[in-house]
Amino acid sequence: ASDAEIIAMAGQALEAVGVPRDGYQFKVNSRRILNGVLLGIGLSGDEGEKARLTVMRAIDKLDRLGVTGVAELLGKGRKDESGAVTEGANLDPKAVQRVIDFVMLPTDTRGGVLAGLERIVGDNEEGRAGLKELAGIDAVLSALGVDDSRARFDPSVVRGLEYYTGAVYEAELTLTVKEN
Numbered sequence: 001a002s003d004a005e006i007i008a009m010a011g012q013a014l015e016a017v018g019v020p021r022d023g024y025q026f027k028v029n030s031r032r033i034l035n036g037v038l039l040g041i042g043l044s045g046d047e048g049e050k051a052r053l054t055v056m057r058a059i060d061k062l063d064r065l066g067v068t069g070v071a072e073l074l075g076k077g078r079k080d081e082s083g084a085v086t087e088g089a090n091l092d093p094k095a096v097q098r099v100i101d102f103v104m105l106p107t108d109t110r111g112g113v114l115a116g117l118e119r120i121v122g123d124n125e126e127g128r129a130g131l132k133e134l135a136g137i138d139a140v141l142s143a144l145g146v147d148d149s150r151a152r153f154d155p156s157v158v159r160g161l162e163y164y165t166g167a168v169y170e171a172e173l174t175l176t177v178k179e180n
Helices: 002-016 031-040 046-060 062-074 093-103 110-120 125-143
Strands: 024-030 077-079 085-087 151-153 167-173
Touching: 002 024, 002 125, 002 167, 024 031, 024 125, 031 046, 031 093, 031 110, 031 125, 046 062, 046 093, 062 077, 062 093, 093 110, 110 125, 110 151, 125 151, 125 167
Parallel strands: 024 151
Antiparallel strands: 024 167, 077 085
């Protein structure tokens, strides 16, 4: 409930300083959800730690590299324009596809994301805890009148997830800023 309340209050603060209601959007994810996906593809324990961090860093580059670039980083690795090679997570093709399916879930509605996550997360306690956490955030946001256009669940939000154990969210300004 406190995560949802912070999101709602942050939206109110943005509006109080003049950002229109349609000028921002919060993106919400959970470390537990990602952990559930990673456990579902076999990345567990200390031996999977390096690969888990590589997966998170790859997902974080989605907006810059696109799906193909992220898929390369999830697999063997990627060679950039300069010729530099970045080592990948060395996931097998099925695991790569599962991670791509996870981050590319349509995010139009929070309920739709939750339904999609149920299919992808896997049958493990950590993933189920993350689903419960996001469902709780959704219920409180809805009760507070924060609709899907102002706060959405976005599995591609992983910035800093290696530091967190639960919900993570970020605000994006969607308005166009003009210089005077």
